[in-house]
Amino acid sequence: MDPSLFTRSVLLVAEKNMRIYYYKGAVVIFGLLFPFLMFLTFFIGRNLNLVLFFPAFLGMMLFFSSSSTGPLITPWEKREKTYERLLSLPVTLESIILGDILAGALFGIVITTIVWSAGSLILHLPLAHPLLLAVTLILGGFTFAALGTLLSSPAMSNPSNVMMVSNLIRLPLIFVSGIFIPLSQLGSWAWTNEVSPLTYLVDLFNGAINGNAVYPAGLDIIVLVVVILLFIGSAKLIQQYNLSKGI
């Protein structure tokens, strides 16, 4: 397979997703409003040190924003019957999956970057490792965009069902990922957090901004890369299986 053809198809699938799905209500609500509301309910008016908690908030923001387009796209296209058209263009299943992930990741990365910039201006956030922050934004965006695409992979063609199921899975994750209670204060409960990939993202943000990560940055990065590959691989297997049973 010609790599330039493949890259082109990934970018074009992403372009289509950006034009269509960024503006869908569910994406705006669960990707933008939701994390802000969570932030308001949990952090405001509690005399917490916002600077200390901001990395966790960024993690939550990136998590929600980048994982909210993915669950929508494939079910929406199956319902609208554009999925067959998409498949008959010069694409492969892999280019569709990667194009969906790319669009989701960009959505999350851009929004979280804006939130970080606003936070830096208002709260005068420190910035311990600028390069690490950039890596974190990108890696986190792709990890949770891949999660979003994985969540859309079961053969449901009703977008609202998929959104519901994906929130059932996404919501509990933020409670076990060192967002509301910093990892360093969890003590013997730390294991519950170790299974959530979001933990490693929040840890990276802590390291990049405040310079007080729990794990070495290299470990966080390796975990996220492995998780991305796992999510993409499972999404591909599930979608391939569904496709073998017909459109």
Add this chain to the structure above:
Amino acid sequence: MDIIKADNLSKSFGSFRAVDNVSIAVKEGEIFGFLGPNGAGKTTTIRMLTGVLTPDTGSARICGIDINKHPLEAKLKMGIIPENGTVYSDLTAEQNILWTAKFYGMDSISRKKRADEILSYLGLTDRRNDIVRTFSKGMRQRISIACAIVPSPPVLFLDEPTGGLDVFSRRLVLDTIRRMNDEGSTVFLTTHNIEEANELCTVISVINKGKIVATGSTERLKKTFDTTKYVEIAFEQPVKKEWLESGGVFRVENHGDKWRLYTDDPDPAVKYLAALAEREHLKIISVATSTPTLEEAFVQLTGGA
């Protein structure tokens, strides 16, 4: 060289064999009609030929490129109207066409030029910037066709391109197919309109219950099934049925003001009728002999199923 070549394609859904060992060869420049009753396996076959579904067994080549081994390269050779694949209703007519063109590596100037050309040909120039959601079914189908032909592909796969269209839209679609064929595209199409297939196609394959039951030129298929012959005649005066049962006629039916006389050979029947009219002083209003139709061939091949 066969521009579309499929060998022993099969596909099952669960234990149901939707397509059973189908082989197809289409020569460059042909308009190939793929006919069959509902559920025969036409769409499933097209999906395998176009790389949308992976066959359980068998293989397919488009312009010599294996669709399952080199899907991107093979798909670049084709334009497709999927069975119920509408275009993106959140994009405008023009956005749909331009975005599709990008997949085929057309540069921005030729994309724009080709889109202008197609939009004007399909009568959609003044709606080009409207969101497709606001379009009627016929207009959406025209956009679907626009997307299929925008790269001027060597091969066009059209799954019921005229389904649900009015006469004018249908004419436009048929003209577009002919025009693309004139410009060098080989066409593979399914339709339920036998008249349309008769008018358009050079070669026809009939599929029934997942198996190909006949392939050949339209005329040859018609000849094969040239078995039912009759003479249809109308007289100004009332006639007795018994009068007509002669001259090699084995069955007489009354159809409105006409009589239909079934025979193995129309020649003596017509001669007899002329003599009868002469003898009984009857005035003949009309007389016609049956010509075999593709529809009859189709019904016989598929057992009316």
